[in-house]
């Protein structure tokens with residue numbers, strides 16, 4: 001994790017990406033694979049490409065993780081593949097299509113590698129697989145350079161192929177099943193592998209010449225396994241049936257144990273595939289500690305901001321999000337605030353519901369709220385059994401802070417209790433997603449914001465700082481006085497923020 005970024009914020013960001021799929025406050029990730037046959041990539045004439053985003057998103061982590069060395073604790077799911085798209089072993093649109101699509105939504109809370117994991121989960125969900133059996137965790141750290149090569153190709157003999165997977169932690173039967181699970185979706189493309197499928201699949205409605213592995217390329221199901229076992233339909237697909245015998249990598253794997261693994265897999269596809277996908281996604285360098293699984297939050301606070309008046313009174317503002325399936329929540333939500341000395345405020349009502357959305361886990365309803373607090377000393381906001389922690393010791397002032405996209409500057413204003421300042425000074429930090437050489441993924445750079453005294457507002461001292469940044473999108477801000485740090489805030493909540 002980046003220094004100063006809280007795990008809870010990372011978890012809530014991933015929860016947001018998972019739950020807010022359409023409508024108010026939505027993230028356009030699930031829609032890319034809804035339906036499973038959709039192509040949301042960047043090649044021209046996307047409708048006729050013969051490409052499928054869900055299949056690209058499932059193939060991506062295989063190429064990223066399989067060069068791991070679990071004994072050494074290196075490699076795994078770290079988005080290093082973004083630097084390796086030129087290698088022959090990574091041929092195809094999938095690397096850069098995936099990176100380019102996910103780059104705008106990465107930030108200091110959510111790495112590219114975490115988004116790749118989300119991509120597999122939502123593809124499984126939209127392609128009829130057992131998504132509930134893939135717990136999603138966060139905390140993966142993106143590589144800043146290419147890793148070793150060694151992704152098996154269709155021409156790699158079975159010995160080295162199994163050895164590469166073993167190095168990445170997968171036994172032979174797990175390898176066979178993982179490959180068959182992956183190859184339940186998508187295609188071999190003539191533009192990438194003419195030596196396997198020839199050029200004839202290329203037509204005006206299949207520009208990349210995709211040849212499916214099985215009869216149901218948009219369903220994660222046992223069709224391909226059964227077609228292989230019975231010699232029906234696609235017979236297991238091009239990597240089983242190609243006339244180029246040396247490229248029959250699926251045949252070599254599937255038949256290597258007399259079809260025992262494939263036969264079992266065909267009977268337990270959802271459970272086994274999800275378990276192996278999870279193992280693939282959670283193969284990470286030994287320096288990474290993954291979070292507990294993300295669970296959808298029935299109640300949550302989003303876009304939380306704090307204000308400080310000239311006299312030093314503090315207001316809190318934001319949105320309550322309700323997540324529900326059958327019973328719609330009320331038109332307003334009542335809440336109270338609690339102070340460190342145990343004072344409980346009277347019940348306040350939020351504004352009436354002002355936004356709604358939907359997604360994999362149900363419907364969402366959004367309620368704006370704004371209220372003055374007992375300050376200093378308010379420690380939580382409470383509603384519907386949920387308690388949101390508040391810290392009015394030190395906090396960013398988003399509505400007094402400014403983003404200038406044209407000038408690429410960010411001005412941060414923030415408040416700290418004068419008693420906690422204790423003669424010290426405040427420093428800001430911006431976590432800026434920057435473009436980098438060699439990968440379409442962004443790299444998070446921490447930019448220091450020198451801050452100057454601005455004013456005294458009652459019990460608080462306000463500071464102000466201005467810096468130039470290379471990009472103002474997806475930026476997260478934080479301030480600190482010595483070891484006393486504020487909550488982090490997205491600068492999209494600043495004036496002019498995007």
Ligand code: HEM
Nearest residue numbers: 055058059062092152153154179182186187188189192249
């Ligand atoms: C020995 C191991 C493997 C070999 C040799 C292999 C080979 C290939 C090849 C040649 C393609 C065609 C790519 C294209 O033309 O666009 C392909 C596609 C695909 N592979 Fe594999 N693969 C292996 C393992 C895996 C694994 C472990 C997974 C996932 C868990 C996976 C998932 C996919 C998917 C989803 C596609 C379809 C991609 C698309 O339609 O864009 N593969 N694979």
